[in-house]
Amino acid sequence: MARxxxxxxxxxxxxxxxxFWRKGYEATALSDLVAELGLGRGSIYAAFGDKHQLFIRALGRYLDHQTRLLDTALDDAAPVLPRLRDVLGRLLAADAASGNAGCFSVNSIAELLPHDEEVAKLARRNLQYAEEAFTAQLERAAREGELAPAxxxxxxxxxxLNLVQGLxxxxxxxxxxxxxxSCLDSAFALLAAGSAAPAATASDRTAMAPTAP
Incomplete structure (x- = not known):
């Protein structure tokens, strides 16, 4: 009987x-995982499979967290463009506050694609979900006269989506x-119908500052 x-x-x-976020997939050795997780190799294999399977589980968990953050942040009662500007600022701030360089998902895409189909599948699913969520919000913005007609x-x-990934x-x-x-402000200025986009506040800019590891 298994314990x-x-x-x-x-x-x-x-x-x-x-x-994985801090070191990257290839640079993370199994010995690093043993030391960090406080588990023996046998326990890691028994619970999660090999290093790649553990990485996929960890990346999926990160992406699920991003999706939940997006879901809870979008408010169908508030004006769309200011709300979206705030949401994207907070998504960037959350990654900056982690103390790691960049976004775990973007880092993984840059390191492992196009050769890792499991990472590609997770990334495509997450990006498609975000695009559909943004599209739905901007459809409401168009109906309410917020979105530029062009x-x-x-x-x-x-x-x-492409802007945030590039940032x-x-x-x-x-x-x-x-x-x-500044890039977010410029993008929302292009999206806004007849008025400047909501600018980042001083607290917003401070929150987006990276934290030292």
Whole structure:
């Protein structure tokens, strides 16, 4: 009879996620996981399979967290463009506050695609979900006269999605939070019908500043 597990699997996944996020997939050795997780090799294999399977579980957990954050942040009662501007600022701030360089998902895509189909599948699912969520919000913005007539909701959603993904890469080179805030402001100025986009507040810009590891 197999012995029951004596550890919190979700807590272990969170610690594995942070380690992979900090070091990257290839640079994380099994010995690193043993030291970080406090589990023997046999326990890791028994609970999660090999290193790649553990990585996929950790990446999936990160993406699920991002999806929940997006779901809870979007409010169908509030004006769309200011709300979306706030949501994207908070998504960037959450990654910056982790103390890790960039976004775990974007880092994983850059490192492992196009050769890792499991990572590609997770990334495609997450990006498609975000695009549909942004499109739905911008459709409401169009109905309520917030969205510039020259921009379709799908085009606006793709613009925002590609911008945020690109900002995650740029922040690895230039972590200045002002760059991200300025780019978001410019994008929302393009999306807004007849008025400037909601600008980032001082607290927003401060929140987006990266935290030292």
């Amino acid at each position: 029951p597990r004596t550890f919190d699997e979700e807590a272990i996944l969170d610690r594995a996620m942070v380690l 921009v379709t909701p799908r085009q606006g959603a793709q613009l925002l 995650q890469i740029m922040r690895k080179v230039d972590p200045d939070p002002g760059r991200a805030a």
